[in-house]
Amino acid sequence: MPIRIPDDLPARKTLEQEGVYVMDSTRAARQDIRPLEFGLLNLMPNKERTETQFTRLIGATPLQINLSLVRITEHQSKHTSEEYLNSFYQTWEEVKERKFDGFIVTGAPIANIPFEEVRYWKEMLEIMAWTRTNVHHTMFICWGAQAALHHFHQARRYRMDKKAFGVFRHQILKPGSPWLRGMSDSPIIPVSRYNDIDRASIGDDLEVLIDNPELGLCMLERKDGRAVYFLNHLEYDNRSLADEYERDIAAGLDTPPPANLYPNGDTSAVPENRWRSHAHLLFQNWINEIYQTTPYKLDEIGQ
Template sequence: MPIKVPNNLPAVDTLTKENVFVMTDARAMTQDIRPLHILLLNLMPTKIETETQLTRLLGNTPLQIELELLQTGTHKARNVSQEHMLAFYKTFHEIRNNYYDGMIITGAPVELMEFEEVEYWDELCEIMEWSKSHVHSTFHICWGAQAALYYHYGIPKHVLQKKLSGVYEHHLDYKNGMLFRGFDDVFYVPHSRNTTVNREDIEAVSELKVIASSPEAGVFAVKSENDRQIFVMGHSEYDWDTLLNEYLRDKKAGLDPAVPDHYFPEDDDTQPPVVRWRSCANLLYSNWLNYFVYQSTPYDISTISREDLAPALQERADLKVAKFGGTSLATAVQFQKVAGILREDPARRYIVVSAPGKRRKDDVKITDMLIECAGNPELMDQRFIDITSRFREIVRGLKLSFDLDAELEKIRRDYEQNGSDAFLISRGNISVRGSWRNISGRILWTRQN
């Protein structure tokens, strides 16, 4: 599925050449799909590069994403044209009444400053507070992660003796977590920073869990107990040459930087870098979007401010909703299988059922018969005979005592009274518990109990 971005965003040309499916505003308007609304607060000076890196990762998922770009109003970008900022970026004042499924807060080159000394710190604090009631899940990167840990939990950052720069080996501290589902036991992530947070400070906060770390780079990924806050210290979104360009920039400035660790073959900076983090980066963002955003965000995102969320995937669920389609309810034998599945787990207390589907290739689905009846009273008698025959076959096969004629007559009478085609057609798809309103559900409930 594509990621939806503003028309004419510079990243579109780059990503299209890389076969990343990017959809512009104009094309998305023709689709009737609820996209995920993702807000990107881009604090990096290299705006376009960061936009491209993150858009590339967000677009490499089976979900449709609608991306909005946010800038701080209290700081004016110096490394990108104001035309670009005005064309593609909004300020907090413009979006503060909106709700978002997810949000990304990037790093920033201000880590050697105290948080309170940063020009836009007060505005960032306001945005982070706002995110708790207007964003379903927030993904913080590098300095953005350190700033959020400090703001939300009072965890300080510490200056390193020397800059941490390179590509480092990582492992999972919590192997059952969904954020790193599918990861290898060892994976690699680029880092480029002068500060860190201490593991003991994080572990002293009961609401936080360290889920991945590195022997050399320290804590890498942390999540809140309710999964709505993700803190990542590295830069898995980096391009193959991002560290190279930083290294060459610092050399040109006469800063005598150390060669980035584990980046060049045998630390030879005349050789092309070895890329070992790209697959992990794609999987990390896909997992966040899928398990921490898409799977648990409310369809009506305006309800985010009122939601009381459990973790994205609980180890034990007390309530489950089961859905069975037409083929699984086509015959008495299929009904028996479904009833067995429901009895296996007491948590399966709500069931969404469809009308019986095809028993064989040349058969007709019950829903298709109902569609034919809608608006065609001359077909009503014959089709209801066919529908009755199908259900009687199922009832006899299950050896049930079931007042089939009364049930069908009620559906027909209700349709004739209210004249709603949608009512008639929808008799095949209803979600209920205990009190069924369509025949498939009534039979299944009887069979299960």
Template sequence: MPIRIPDDLPASSILKSENIFTMSETRASHQNIRPLRVLILNLMPKKIETETQLMRLLSNTPLQVDIELLRVDARASRNTPQKHLDKFYGDFERIKEQKWDGFIITGAPLGTIPFENVYYWEKFTEIVEWSRHNVTSTLFLCWAAQAALKIFYDLDKVTRDEKLSGIYPHKTHHHQHPLVRGFDDEFWAPLSRYAEFDSDKIKEKTDLTVFADEEEAGVYLAASPDCRQVYITGHPEYDATTLHNEYLRDLEEDLEPELPINYYPQDDENLPPRAIWRSHGNLLYSNWLNYCVYQVTPYDLTDLT
């Protein structure tokens, strides 16, 4: 089944060119099937790129998904046209009285900034607290995962001296759980963060189940007992060249970045990188959408508590 997105959203034509089944709002309005309602709070600078990456993964299931895009505020963006934001992105005040099947909160390039110095921290906290009772399952990505751990468990922000950047091999735990159903014992996933996610600390200080981790990078995938909160500390949605573009950006900003590990063939940045995480990313989002959202969400969302 397709995802349902606005007819003229840029992602629509991109996904169609990749033979990914999307459904226009016009066509979907004539069907009597209730789609899953998934909200995306996009905190990334290049919003068109990120929304397309996420929709690509959400489209790879038998479920019809109705996507709505959310912004944290109406500030202008240096990397996304204002016309696009005004047309496709809503404000929290407009949707906060509604219930949602799923919610995705993206990462943000705020790895070295204390939470209290993030200008939208108060609004972000309000949205995360709201999600407790108004969303069946929320997916927190990268920075959002670290921020949610602070809000839900009062885990202080821990920042690494060096950025984790590259493709890391993670070990899968609790194979019997639906969230990691079909996962290999070890899988590759992109990381791009300063945040520290210590496995032992998270197991000790929270009630989360750790489903995947890596010795150096720590926790990659974890979830609350009821899977209403799912944490991904990496970026399975990334395109093959996303880490490359981030590396070039960091070079231009004189941050002296290390070469992303396990990314370029022969560690040669002049060779095109290969994506070796797509199958994992698709399976992870498919499992989340099916087992954490579709299988447990009420047909009448007003019954959600």
């Protein structure tokens, strides 16, 4: 019982070619079960690529999941047509009365802007507060995680001396965590960020689950069990870091090649994906834990 997305969403063809079972509306309606309701707040410019990365991971579950694609209400996308957005996305204003079993807030390419100066920060504050009442469990990714840590936990973000960019081994600090079942002791995880979270600002309401002492924190959990914060990018595909590197070079930046991505450091070679299995483990653990703990009646979420 797989993921349910719009029948003509471009990501659907990619997922079906990869063997991900995508359910159409007619078949889903015949099944006498309550599907899980998930939402993806997509803050990235390339909406199609990002939605494909996340639906690939969500769609690997044996459970039936209805996925709603959500965007900021007032923000005008420069890289995705309004026609595409109107066809496949709902604004947060359109979904804010609904309740969700799981909700993902993605990263956004605004690392150098103070949170309060982000154009849609007011709406982000409303969305983050809404996740406490209308969502059973939320996963905040990259900038989304930094914003939520800042808002909910007063964690201090600071700019690192240089961009953390590449694929790096991390340490599992809490192997007994339900989110990390089956993970190896030192998983390889893609990293692409200029900022880190000051460890001294992490309070007792948070627990660090995955860490890299040199690059910084990777994954934290809110101890009340309602959210996790993942600062890096297990959802990335093979070429995500490579394409970012090529864009930086084309823009005249002196970004070094992403560390540990290319075979033998050869930037002309096809990048190898050495984190895919851990990405699937993380999302399957997350979905399973939501399935085990969410109320059967959607309207009881948040109570």
